[in-house]
Amino acid sequence: MPLSPGLVGDLQRILGPEGLVLSHEGRLVYECDMHTFYKGAPDAVALPSTTAEVVAIVRLCREARVPIVPRGSGTGLIGGAMAPSGGVMVGLNRMNRILEVDLPNRCATVQPGLINLSLTKAVEARGWFFAPDPSSQMVSSIGGNVSTNAGGPHCLKYGITSNHVLGLELVTGRGELVTLGGKVADHPGYDLTGVAVGSEGTFGLVTAITVRLVHVAQAVKTILASFADLEDASEAVSAIIAAGIVPAALEMLDELMIRAINEGTGAGYPKDAAAVLLIELDGPAEEVEAQGERAARICWERGALEVRVAQDAAERALLWKGRKEAAGAVGRLAPTYLLQDAVVPRSKLPAIMRELGAIGARHGVQIANVFHAGDGNLHPLILYDDRNPDELERAKAANEELLHACIAMGGTVTGEHGVGLDKAKNLPLQYGDADLNFMYRLRGVFDPQRLMNPKKLLPAHPACGEGWRPPRPRLPEGAWI
């Protein structure tokens, strides 16, 4: 439904001509995030530069009962930053300043559009970094990371995004500007920061974020180990963790992925390997040295073909560049893919790898794998050609089967990418009615009109298509009155 001229006029007055995109072409490019399968163009895109503008946008849309969809850099993988019900998309990428760096308190306050890596770049010379490092960190916004509670390779040791967010400034769906948490880790009362992280814009729009900064370790060692067999690599992962080593990151890539990375990024991974492990250790120099040797020995014992230690910062950076650009490099293998994000208990890695191979073969689709092996977070990429409808159907079938296989092994439907539109329908696999209902009511506290990022995160009830509702209380047998 097109926006009313009144609303458009009001928005234009607040944002100026450069701050509101209304053209058909302009709105079209905002119709999807990296999950290009889900498309929905907004009726307008607002590009605010200040918190006051954000508040004004929310109040105007609320009055006009128009949905609001937040967007950062549009690198999400869940169909989050797209507008299935139209409305106003709020692109926060112009709000990209670092508001404060407070090293004595080990934190920084930033605007939501700031690119993740820019924060680390701004403080690394002083010996600090921002630990959550989703693979998209060179482009994704911290606001997006917070709203999906994103993870990344280094979350194995340092924890996911929610462990690093101390406070938020939030414009709720009611148009109130509230401050949740703050610089001090322990706040009296409810941990509302924790509630809001991962809420995917369904509570409101985040306008400032206070994050923890972490001191760079004394020593870092990055080891690449290659294997002729995926299972050997999986076992090496389990053995490393069992030996009490907590790597800063522990990543695994399969043969197809290695090929794409070598072609796309020139990272120079071993060519003939069936699996590559990327192991990063950090900490005091002596400890890193000792753990590095143990990890290497474990890899050799599990039949590694090669164990390579990055000799300098440049080689380390190159190895990581390969891993981080993996999803983009897969474009060299196929024009489209479904990127799954699921978790299994780490001990089930060899089993799920076998299962993935079987699923791919059953549906006749290629599956490339890259995952955070350290915490059992899988990212299978199911390749397909979208010009071939049959292939798309097979890819979707493989995708569903894969998700069920993970849950059957005691895993979850999403690891670190969030829920979005893509996974909302899968939440009932994970949560009961009472759980989902509670989430609905919680959301209503922040956004009673359900205008904030509709259709995302929480599933529609299969019967009524509305929000979740408790089943009618069942009357006892024979209680006819």
Place this chain on the structure above:
Amino acid sequence: MEQTLGAFRGPDAPDLDELRTCVHCGICLPQCPTYRVLGEEMDSPRGRIYLMRAAAEGRIGLTPTFAHHLDLCLGCRACETACPSGVKFGSLLEATRIQLRRHGPPPRHRRLEDVILSVFPEPARLGVALAAFRLYRRSGLRRLVRATRVLRPFPRLAALEALLDDVPAAESLPPLIPARGTARGRVGLLTGCVQRHLYPGVNRDTARLLALAGYEVVVPRAQGCCGALELHAGRAEAFRSRARALAAAFPDDLDFVVANAAGCGSAMKEYGRWLPATAGFAARVRDVAEVLVEADLPLGPLPLTVTYHDACHLAHGQRVRQAPRALLRRIPGLTLVELGDSDLCCGSAGVYNLLEPALARELLALKVARIVETGARVVATGNPGCLLQIAQGCRQRGLDVTLVHPVELLARAVAVRAAGRRGASAPPSEASETD
């Protein structure tokens, strides 16, 4: 029936399969100068590719809005360097601009573009225009123009006026320069249109260094413009006839055809895509740095602190990054300091600074700010457009910074060495260098 691909028609349409290599990951976004300044998806590489694809799929037409977002693209190809999926953005953009020129709305600045494109690529006309400009400059008219700000209502004309500070007199090279020392081979030298008139010293130095490196240097008199400006403006026919003529102007027995203007070299290396018959010629094109880095030049000391700006069409278009730096580092006494965001476009981008002065100015300001951070008083870069643009930016900020092509520093280092051999005076000091 004419072949159609959505809104695209006839030959030279962008390739749909190539458009589909974009997996929408966004890794290119932070590298794109227009996205950095404007912060809008449709002025990002991912957005532009999405628009091109939407046009190819017939979801949108070649509308003025579509044209606007493609016009705002600098064609710097930083997105190509960033892209892990291997999207060939440059050629997609060129094809789309050709389509826009043939089937799209009239360009916003058509008249100015016509004037520019009728002068720049024509060495003779450019010569006349610049002679007139010299007169303008000397007659004191310029001071009057600047003092009265009569060009203020014409930002694009003012941009051109500001760009051209001093115009040296044209100077031509002999058609054949013999190799010195052990012969390595035979190369052709592209003198270029802008380079020839605004930076004749760069051509002279290039020729001398190539000869010193052991190459016989052929400088065909009949050579015209490479056509890059026309290709970027989507004028396919004019571009093709220039490319054909240029390839024909050079003899077939050359080892390399050497360009010292990154924009020209980049376009020439890709001739084959638009004109398969010239593929053999294109394969022999090299940037001067690629050729000289293989040679052993006798270099004397230059006690200078220099920083290096990566011209887009060298770093992104030709993937030449290390060779110029390596050459500069070989000069004894020269300290090369890295420039932050060295491969971010300076806003010159062919004639973009004349067509879109506002955006170009913002990019120039970013570039100059990074230059100030380095503390260097000499900036080297391998493209005449960048030399003009950055020099203007430094001048306007009142900075004491000299812009040079790397070959100028190399030539000077060679001269210092030769003078030293003859027992002449000591090498010049930093102050005298940058005066």
